[in-house]
Amino acid sequence: MIRIQEADFDLSTEIANLRKGDLQVGAVVSFLGTVRDLNEGSEVHSMTLEHYPGMTEKALEAIVSQAKARWDIRNTLIIHRVGPLKPEDQIVLVAVTSAHRAEAFAACEFMMDYLKTAAPFWKKEETAEGGRWVDARVTDDAAMARWKKT
Amino acid sequence: MKIQLRFFAALREKLGVSQESIDIPDEIKTIDDLKNYLCKRNTLWSEVLAGNQVIRCALNQVMVDSSTALSDGAEVAFFPPVTGG
Numbered sequence: 001m002i003r004i005q006e007a008d009f010d011l012s013t014e015i016a017n018l019r020k021g022d023l024q025v026g027a028v029v030s031f032l033g034t035v036r037d038l039n040e041g042s043e044v045h046s047m048t049l050e051h052y053p054g055m056t057e058k059a060l061e062a063i064v065s066q067a068k069a070r071w072d073i074r075n076t077l078i079i080h081r082v083g084p085l086k087p088e089d090q091i092v093l094v095a096v097t098s099a100h101r102a103e104a105f106a107a108c109e110f111m112m113d114y115l116k117t118a119a120p121f122w123k124k125e126e127t128a129e130g131g132r133w134v135d136a137r138v139t140d141d142a143a144m145a146r147w148k149k150t
Numbered sequence: 151m152k153i154q155l156r157f158f159a160a161l162r163e164k165l166g167v168s169q170e171s172i173d174i175p176d177e178i179k180t181i182d183d184l185k186n187y188l189c190k191r192n193t194l195w196s197e198v199l200a201g202n203q204v205i206r207c208a209l210n211q212v213m214v215d216s217s218t219a220l221s222d223g224a225e226v227a228f229f230p231p232v233t234g235g
Contacts, residue, residue: 033235049234050159052227055211080234092235112235118213120227121234122159133160136204136231 001076002060004051006083008090018077019097025074029104030095031112037087039134042127047134049082049091052120056080059119067096067111071103078111080121110147116140151176151222153184158229161205164198174220181207181216181226204231 001018011032019025037044064076074097081091094111098104123134155170162168178187185205189196199205207216208227220226 051234052156052158052208052211052229055208055213055227058211059213116235117232119234120158120208120213120229120232122230123233124159133230134233136233140235 002057003079004056004082009079014077014093015095018075018095022074024099025097026099027101027104028097029108031108032090033092035085035087035089035091039125042129044087044125044127046084046086047123047125048084050122051082055120063111063114067107071107073098073103073107113143117144154225156225156227160230161198161228179219181218184226206231
């Protein structure tokens with residue numbers, strides 16, 4: 001399942017729903033991304049997440065399809081929040097269920113690396129010096145590139 | 151050919167436009183051609199679209215290379231490298 005929403009979410013509830021009724025599940029791996037209060041040396045007071053409605057869902061569906069084609073996994077969940085956020089808030093959840101842990105670990109990391117470089121979200125931070133759009137990180141591209149070699 | 155333009159994040163703010171419908175001449179075949187065509191509007195457009203900043207593009211909501219061919223009624227989006235997650 002893929003959800004783009006302004007509202008917060010509860011990790012335990014989401015995980016419970018993801019594996020509910022599937023007796024083949026022996027492993028659940030989740031990644032939770034949260035807002036930091038410091039970025040590039042400036043204190044971040046708040047941030048706003050912008051996205052491209054329509055393309056966002058397509059891009060995330062493509063990520064899920066690739067993960068399912070690559071690993072033997074049972075179910076996936078991606079929740080990405082948009083709109084105003086503040087330090088400590090939850091931003092993103094990627095969760096994967098599988099029979100055994102190796103597939104779930106790999107698929108979860110792959111989906112998160114892919115999301116970072118291919119899903120159309122943009123962060124704008126409000127700092128004491130004013131608003132600024134966050135720059136894309138070269139390390140994110142490098143993280144994604146690792147998956148192309150194997 | 152009719153094209154629906156979309157702009158996001160820093161590009162949207164700098165250009166002051168989030169979306170726009172335009173009718174482009176027949177000689178505009180690719181997204182690169184379209185970008186060059188838009189740059190001719192004024193210095194703001196040429197600075198934003200052809201400056202030092204890396205720009206990504208999408209055709210009908212799928213990220214593509216800027217050499218990709220356009221088609222009538224297509225939605226073309228320009229935006230900075232993504233920073234979600």
